Amino acid sequence: MNITCYIVDDEPGAITLLSEYIERTPGLELVGTALDPLVALDRLTGANAPDITFVDVDMRLLSGLELAGMVNLYTTVVFTTAFQEYALQAYEKEAFDYLLKPITYERFAKCIQHAKRKKKLSVKNNYPIYKDFFTIKSEIKGRVVKVKFDEVIYIEGAVNYIMVHTAEAKHMTYLTMKEIEQHLPKPLFARTHRSFLINVNFVKVIERGQVRMENGDTLALGGHYKQRFLDMMDEHLVRTERSALRPTGSGL
Template sequence: MNFTCYIVDDDPDAVDLLQEYIGQTEGLDLVGSSLSPVTALQEITREDAPDITFIDVDMRVMNGIELAGLVNLYTNVVFTTAFPEYALQAFEKAAYDYILKPINYERFYRSIQNIRHKMKKAWRGNSLAPDEFFNIKSELKERMVKVKTAEVIYVEGAGNYIIIHTERNEKHMTYLKMKEIEHHLPRQLFARVHRSFIVNMNHVEIIERNRIKLVNDQELVMGDYYKKRFLDIMDGRLIKTDRKP
């Protein structure tokens, strides 16, 4: 299970230490950091928000507790601080963990393992089976639409909405974020290939360079960040010969 990470701390040495820990931990990818909580707020509250954000509590302009209250719907917050007295406030902001400085690697690694365990349970509980269905509210008020999971070809991000494309040439638009639908789709069947696209791997016909052709003749571009994971999954299903070319 891979996680993207972001660091918010006005101490450059603290940022450097967490960067080092993230870099040496398998399954973690650092996508950004900031010494300013205001800058971090702008970078985190986006569609491609990081999975985990490490936030220092004691910062100027905006403290970490305030920042967490603004970003915790987008990302999973881990507080890093030298002040134990803020722990209660931190967990009121639905923080995943509260790590006291100075941070050693053993404590950092234990926190990541706990997060992996919690998120795996959450995804397992929310994720649908490939043969199930889900309901969405359509763009028309008071209308609920049933969508069969296996019939979804791909999901497209459209600002504050998503568009679900199905085998029946239907397009269902609903007010959801890409991360919200991604966490409810079965991970053995669906993969994120771009910040704006999630594909049903059963409906992928051709992969060539950075492009994917689907069964409905739609061609999608793979984003650099998501490309490796998707290709690793598809390569795992490749039938290979033992013969030398």
């Protein structure tokens, strides 16, 4: 299976060079490019995100560092930049690699070989374990709580703690939103706000920048999570095609 690649860079020449490198390298497939990081954002999240995304650090509107913080749970980020001083910040964003421009094919190939080894190891260790739950340390010392994914209505973040809301109880534990998000199945859970992760099966109403859940709680919908969430929910929208078939002058 090929490793899928995507390029985000506001310099067309940089995209051309990396595209040539990808096309000449066996086992790689270029699935898209973007000059605008805002355009790339939707493509880089969700189940169909590419395996590797090459991201320029210094871009207008949205920097590569900011973009990486939004997408690195979905795709492996490799930074590309002409400025070596960004290296520390890049690794703080959990970048897989850091390619300094002008990028040589030798350095590019070394990065890809590393990625291929990582992918083989991941496949080798991917035993068929069917897990429908996670466990967390309770606020009560010495207690560990098992929580099933389909019982979680939503998760609320509060600084270094999270509150897991289920129909039966609330569980507080010492975790960040990023840490818990890594252990949740992506199609079932979605971020609607920096403070909320929701189980989409419990969504009842979406209106006026808010999401009302089945248990009656109303949660904020905002920030850069809003449009991504709305687009995801729009995929489930039942549409009619009757308007296209309506007779002219029907008055309906």
